[in-house]
Amino acid sequence: SEAPKTKNARSAIRKFYYRGVELKDLLDMEPAEYMALFPARVRRKFNRGIGQKGMGLLRKIRAAKTNVPAGEKPKVIRTHFRSMVVLPEMIGSTIGIYNGRTFNLVEILPQMVGMYFGELSLSYKPVRHGKVGVGATRKSKHVPLL
Numbered sequence: 001s002e003a004p005k006t007k008n009a010r011s012a013i014r015k016f017y018y019r020g021v022e023l024k025d026l027l028d029m030e031p032a033e034y035m036a037l038f039p040a041r042v043r044r045k046f047n048r049g050i051g052q053k054g055m056g057l058l059r060k061i062r063a064a065k066t067n068v069p070a071g072e073k074p075k076v077i078r079t080h081f082r083s084m085v086v087l088p089e090m091i092g093s094t095i096g097i098y099n100g101r102t103f104n105l106v107e108i109l110p111q112m113v114g115m116y117f118g119e120l121s122l123s124y125k126p127v128r129h130g131k132v133g134v135g136a137t138r139k140s141k142h143v144p145l146l
Helices: 002-012 025-029 031-035 039-050 051-066
Strands: 077-079 094-098 105-106
Touching: 031 039, 031 105
Parallel strands: 077 094
Antiparallel strands: 094 105
């Protein structure tokens, strides 16, 4: 009777791993250490430098996380910088990512590490196939407009 209980307890609390490294270890790493875990495109981006926009955004995120009381969420940081990569130090922050029309609020989760901001805030409405509209068939072209 002990085996089923331990199995259920283990599945209830699931640890997050990014490329074999546990979250708490990932947060303790230096930037150079966790950069080695990222894919080649992301490593190249950071090796070439993220520029003033990227550094300014990181500075704002760090300031928002340090100036918050314990147990509360940091204030929302708004940005147009969709080509920024989610880093482990951003986990827990709320970021407003511009999609061309509005700022979509995104709470950064551990599963988002290594993704680009642009992937988290779609700039288009996904196509819904299968619904007939005006102009979809030959017959609907000759519908009188009232």
